Amino acid sequence: MLDEQLLDDESGLIAADPSGSLRALAGAGAQVRMAMQATAEAGINRIVADGRPRAVVVASLGGSAVVGDVLTLLAGAGAPVPVSVRRGMPLPGWVGPLDMVVAVSMSGRAPGPLGLAAEAARRGCRLLTVGQARSPLAEVAERTGGVHVPVPPAQNAAARASRMALWALAVPVVRVAFELGLTDASTQVLERVADRLDAQADLFRPSSEAFVNPAKSLALELSGSVPVVLGDGDVTGVAGARAVSMLARTARVPAMRGALPDDAGDVVATFDGPLAARPDDIFADPEFDDPVGTRLRLLLLRDAAPTPDRPDGSWLETSRTADAVKMTAEDAGVRVTEVSAEPGHPLERLAGLVALTDFAAVYMALAGGIDPLTSPHVADLRDRTH
Known part of the structure; x- marks a missing residue:
């Protein structure tokens, strides 16, 4: 009990929470705003300029797995292109240069997303990665012409946990999906999301x-x-x-x-x-x-x-x-x-x-x-x- x-x-409560989990959750609204800025600065035009891909495959697992669920939810049954989620290797055989692969890992070292990103790069897919800067995942994207959106530096131990950084991981994917016409989650929607998260944190x-x-x-x-x-x-x-x-x-x-x-x-x-x-x-x-x-x-x-x-x-x-x-x-x-x-x-x-x-x-x-x-x-x- x-x-x-x-x-x-x-x-x-604060004394019982040395890792800062409550503080990390309270910063969810700030995560949204910082992720929007990081996405803009990452130069996503390189992967959205050619328009919609034939299909989108999201590679995420563990604490990051919800990112794929969020994108699938927002794209919905009426999505103009198929959106699917993979938790690990292998990349489906039909995926090729006409498709986009999104790989999400807070640490940038999770074997599943990292392996799928590397395989996507070898096949010539458009590649978006989200995770720590200067991580193996970031290197795959940067070396092969993809786009890497870095998550903000962690302010405490809890902020380094992927389950406490949902919005830092999800917002870049949502922003790119909007630019590709896959969802209607515009900048204005994300700003309202940040405001709601701030209000909830206060409550x-x-x-x-x-x-x-x-x-x-x-x-x-x-x-x-x-x-x-x-x-x-x-x-x-x-x-x-x-x-x-x-x-x-x-x-x-x-x-x-x-x-x-x-x-x-x-x-x-x-x-x-x-x-x-x-x-x-x-x-x-x-x-x-x-x-x-x-x-x-x-x-x-x-x-x-x-x-x-x-x-x-x-x-x-x-x-x-x-x-x-x-x-x-x-x-x-x-x-x-x-x-x-x-x-x-x-x-x-x-x-x-x-x-x-x-x-x-x-x-x-x-x-x-x-x-x-x-x-x-x-x-x-x-x-x-x-």
Whole structure:
């Protein structure tokens, strides 16, 4: 269980966070602005001047994997060219000089993106790389006529972690995609994203008490449970995937995720499994009378409704399914936390949801006595696989 007193102790939270994870998340808006500037200075005209490629392949994995999800989300089903994501070698055989490969790695040394970038260069593809300056990934791009966008220098240990630098990694890819006509995420949209992230950072700040801080409240609600994170559409599906990753890597909490409508059956099937509440007393309140032991908690992410990218018909269909899943959970005695996105461009809506779950994951770690940044078991795994 979490130390609730620590959650309301600003100085205690800061002392428990020597790597600066909260500070790194609070700088998300600044990440957007610095990444926009770095992209402009990198000379992306070299790879966008020839117009749209035949296809775009994004190479990203680990903490950077969400970049591919973001681009796929923004391009959507109506993208003028195919957009696909690869986590590792090999590069598909059909990829050639008419295509663009985007390789993303915070350190610039991840074998998957690095190998795909090198192979893309050998095949004569247009190449965009994002990562540390003067890294092997940067050298591949610079040596072969590609464009490398460097991430800003890290201000603390947490800022060097790819999962804490989502916007520094994603914004260059979004900017290039806009210039190629693959998305409508313009400079103005990115500026609004930065503003929203600033507002969220202020709302979720360590000095804000739990009863008025949605991120701290969410951390308390998820404490001691196995979260089932369900998104009701494309935006919330990406947000759910990000939430599950942050809960695992940052708070050390395993979680299941899904997106509607496809995963409704898989999610509700867990409601009569071994981790479901199933109180015997018909008067039992699942919020206060849950049986001893770890139980499911449904975290239902709801998109703003309706929006231009989600017309009435599409929104109503997924909204009805989400309502049905929620009612099924409540009937089964499964606790439900519901979060709704604020209106705006899909990237703005995603940013708001991601900020909430990112901060909640860090607060869960700190109040649980865990270093959000460093996992000894991840370090062991890295040593054993290199």
